[in-house]
Amino acid sequence: MAVGIIGYGAHIPRRRIKVEEIAKVWGADAPSFKKGLELLQKSVPALDEDTITLSVEAARNALARAGIDPKDIGAVYIGSESHPYAVKPSGTTVAEAIGATPDCHCADFEFACKAGSEGMFVAYGLVKAGLIKYGLGVGADTSQGAPGDALEYSAAAGAAAFIMGADDNLMIATIDETYAFMTDTPDFWRREHQFYPSHGGRFTGEPAYFRTVTGAVTGLLDKTGLKPGDFKYAVFHQPNGKFPKRAAKLLGFSFEQIEVGRLVPLLGNTYSGSSPLGLTAVLDVADPGDRILMCSYGSGAGSDVFVFTVGDRVRKAREMAPKTRWLLDENVKYVEYGEYAKLRRKIRLAEK
Amino acid sequence: MRDVAVIGVGMQKWGELWAKSTRDIFVESALLAMDDAGVDTLGAMYVGSMAPGLFADQEHLGSVMADYLGQKLIPSTRVESACASGGLAFRLACMDVASGMHDVVLAGGVEKMTDIGGGDATHALASAADMKWEAVHGVTFPGLYAMMAVAHMAKYGTTREQLAHVAVKNHYNGSMNSRAQFPMKITVEGVINSVKVADPLNILDCSPITDGAAAAIVVPADMVKDFKKAGVKVIGTGHATDTIALHDREDLTTLAAVSASAEQAYKMSGKGPRDLDFVEVHDCFTIAEIIVSESLGLFERGKGGPAAEAGDTGLEGRTPINPSGGLKSKGHPVGATGVAQIVEITEQLRGEAGKRQIKNARVALAQNMGGSGGSSVVHILEVM
Amino acid sequence: MPPARSWRTYPQGYMLEAARCKKCGKTFFPPRLVCNKCQGREFERFNMQRTGKVVTHTVIRTPSDEFSGEAPFAVGVIEMDDGPRLTSQIVDVSFDEVKIGMPVKLEFRRLSSEGDAGIINYGHKAVPART
Numbered sequence: 001m002a003v004g005i006i007g008y009g010a011h012i013p014r015r016r017i018k019v020e021e022i023a024k025v026w027g028a029d030a031p032s033f034k035k036g037l038e039l040l041q042k043s044v045p046a047l048d049e050d051t052i053t054l055s056v057e058a059a060r061n062a063l064a065r066a067g068i069d070p071k072d073i074g075a076v077y078i079g080s081e082s083h084p085y086a087v088k089p090s091g092t093t094v095a096e097a098i099g100a101t102p103d104c105h106c107a108d109f110e111f112a113c114k115a116g117s118e119g120m121f122v123a124y125g126l127v128k129a130g131l132i133k134y135g136l137g138v139g140a141d142t143s144q145g146a147p148g149d150a151l152e153y154s155a156a157a158g159a160a161a162f163i164m165g166a167d168d169n170l171m172i173a174t175i176d177e178t179y180a181f182m183t184d185t186p187d188f189w190r191r192e193h194q195f196y197p198s199h200g201g202r203f204t205g206e207p208a209y210f211r212t213v214t215g216a217v218t219g220l221l222d223k224t225g226l227k228p229g230d231f232k233y234a235v236f237h238q239p240n241g242k243f244p245k246r247a248a249k250l251l252g253f254s255f256e257q258i259e260v261g262r263l264v265p266l267l268g269n270t271y272s273g274s275s276p277l278g279l280t281a282v283l284d285v286a287d288p289g290d291r292i293l294m295c296s297y298g299s300g301a302g303s304d305v306f307v308f309t310v311g312d313r314v315r316k317a318r319e320m321a322p323k324t325r326w327l328l329d330e331n332v333k334y335v336e337y338g339e340y341a342k343l344r345r346k347i348r349l350a351e352k
Numbered sequence: 353m354r355d356v357a358v359i360g361v362g363m364q365k366w367g368e369l370w371a372k373s374t375r376d377i378f379v380e381s382a383l384l385a386m387d388d389a390g391v392d393t394l395g396a397m398y399v400g401s402m403a404p405g406l407f408a409d410q411e412h413l414g415s416v417m418a419d420y421l422g423q424k425l426i427p428s429t430r431v432e433s434a435c436a437s438g439g440l441a442f443r444l445a446c447m448d449v450a451s452g453m454h455d456v457v458l459a460g461g462v463e464k465m466t467d468i469g470g471g472d473a474t475h476a477l478a479s480a481a482d483m484k485w486e487a488v489h490g491v492t493f494p495g496l497y498a499m500m501a502v503a504h505m506a507k508y509g510t511t512r513e514q515l516a517h518v519a520v521k522n523h524y525n526g527s528m529n530s531r532a533q534f535p536m537k538i539t540v541e542g543v544i545n546s547v548k549v550a551d552p553l554n555i556l557d558c559s560p561i562t563d564g565a566a567a568a569i570v571v572p573a574d575m576v577k578d579f580k581k582a583g584v585k586v587i588g589t590g591h592a593t594d595t596i597a598l599h600d601r602e603d604l605t606t607l608a609a610v611s612a613s614a615e616q617a618y619k620m621s622g623k624g625p626r627d628l629d630f631v632e633v634h635d636c637f638t639i640a641e642i643i644v645s646e647s648l649g650l651f652e653r654g655k656g657g658p659a660a661e662a663g664d665t666g667l668e669g670r671t672p673i674n675p676s677g678g679l680k681s682k683g684h685p686v687g688a689t690g691v692a693q694i695v696e697i698t699e700q701l702r703g704e705a706g707k708r709q710i711k712n713a714r715v716a717l718a719q720n721m722g723g724s725g726g727s728s729v730v731h732i733l734e735v736m
Numbered sequence: 737m738p739p740a741r742s743w744r745t746y747p748q749g750y751m752l753e754a755a756r757c758k759k760c761g762k763t764f765f766p767p768r769l770v771c772n773k774c775q776g777r778e779f780e781r782f783n784m785q786r787t788g789k790v791v792t793h794t795v796i797r798t799p800s801d802e803f804s805g806e807a808p809f810a811v812g813v814i815e816m817d818d819g820p821r822l823t824s825q826i827v828d829v830s831f832d833e834v835k836i837g838m839p840v841k842l843e844f845r846r847l848s849s850e851g852d853a854g855i856i857n858y859g860h861k862a863v864p865a866r867t
Contacts, residue, residue: 048845056844097750471801490803498794
């Protein structure tokens, strides 16, 4: 029984801030940031957008592509490091808003930037086990970077949703293989009650991101016997523009394989939405038969890897909801740092 | 049913009355009305107040006001219909006397609005809208009337300047009213350039936040001769409601409750729009006066704006509107407004209105509105 | 807002549940118990499509305290393609772009929150419909 994606959807806030706008506030050198991180701008959520609202919109787009009765969704998993509540699930609101309640399993996941692929992973597993008919996995974030910190240039907002199922007639892309890799590597964290996350600076690179991503993909290739050349597309977690390019190079993937799904220069790092959003952009253009590799990364640290094979229905399904590159450009409004600081609640307001 | 008349009215100067509480304000105006009538005991009273709990942390105003007015054990009722609370209190007082239940009944209205901040006051006022399906989206009262203005401008070509003329005229009238909160004269340019509140309405298109009260004494018409001053007969009354939410009305450019309440009063009195020597209407916003003037039948649909611009509604115009200065200049302590309209009409019909006196005025209409037109109360009064 | 007050209307707030009078066909959002056109009391419930057009609009520049951080914002009366009208903010739009007749779609958004510690109220806001 082939199990895979029967519906996918994306959602991206419409506001953007340019790297130059952030750099000028902190006296940083914008050209070196743009070159060093390969970032031009990032998405900024409005005051009324959060992980729940972005997840609902992405999930509705996935439902539009799946064309199924939402009551048949047996599991809703929202992966995020910016759930609006510390206690109270995001998933309950999302499930209610798409009409999947009450006959449904629900959980919120958190694993830094890997939480979205976890939701996909578990939803896929439950469908494959025959426990549920369809499962929804969403990766969404409205992530924060401390003012002036390197992360402020990249921490962005967006969501991607995937409905997993086993109906051959609905199949957009089968999941042929998965692999997970994790170790205890504290490269990025946020303690309870802290507003901004902390990170280990350059420690986030070699011993964390690169060791984990290369370890995960190598493990998958060993498990399957596949080679980089067997994939038409590859999507790596993209905390900035440079990391996925270097990971691809280390693993023997070409720039052409990763470029379609590398949204980060225009979008920023959407954390739990990062590699899942990249995958939606690939599905928007892939041809039936194309093989896709997706490798997430979550600090802490771990990666989930998937091998997809695109099905015939992709051509029809992709037209039933907005495409990701279109969302990236639609009605974009650039904000200045002052408005950005207000929208991201970085301004201390009077107590009420 | 007995014919009824107003035999006494009272109203103190309105404004930001920092030193006075809700009960102080009410009792002062009530005593003025009782003194005007020459009575010191009441058979019953009706107290119009929209939201004393939200504005001043006090409910149960029927008892509070009877107690502090020294009226022991009488029936005293608080009446609420948002900003039409005062007009409705007056109507119920008239019905009470007309029924034969009581002979001397006080109709009063009061609101103490300045104890809370402007944002909280905006919230309290918004509770006259549909809190669940309108206010929850951040729409305010200026916002609701602004949306009517946008629709009216689109349908009839009503202009920004025409709206301003309403405010200019009402402030001119109010400049001759010693009890007005904002008796200053203003200009069309001043209105158009004032601070934006809800496009296209600016601050000078909006009635203010006000502390104030007003009171009237209602008696059977055949008892008027027993009192020291002239009575004014209530010859028509009407009251109608409409959908609470603006968005549920098919036509956003008219106010159906105003037309329906006016029809009742016209029918009861045998008078029509052409018989009115002047009117006091609910100009909570400039656009409200224009739409109300059309819904009352004073002008054809879409002609309210041009009429305001042409001066037809000024003191010397065809149908003077709001010689008191209206809510705009006089102030708008929401629960008191409807009663204050009766005060103005009574004084005008008695010839006591001073510099703003309308010559030979014999018949006048008061129109008081709740919410975005969710309720409307109309009265027609005539000299005896 | 106490949690129960928004919770009890989640079907309308989250799914745009409306009702159609079985007697005269008039549609209502939110659903009602009595039709105000024919006094009918039997209704068929349905979830509205999230598309409509602007009937009238304004820009709120002086909000209540609850919305003070968001002003100025556009608000409009929206006529849904399924019939009922509702009030909604119109967001992600420049104010001069908002016109009577403008097609919109409704997106899921935060409507308000009870301070930093209370519950968050979700619902829909209109955005310009583009394809």
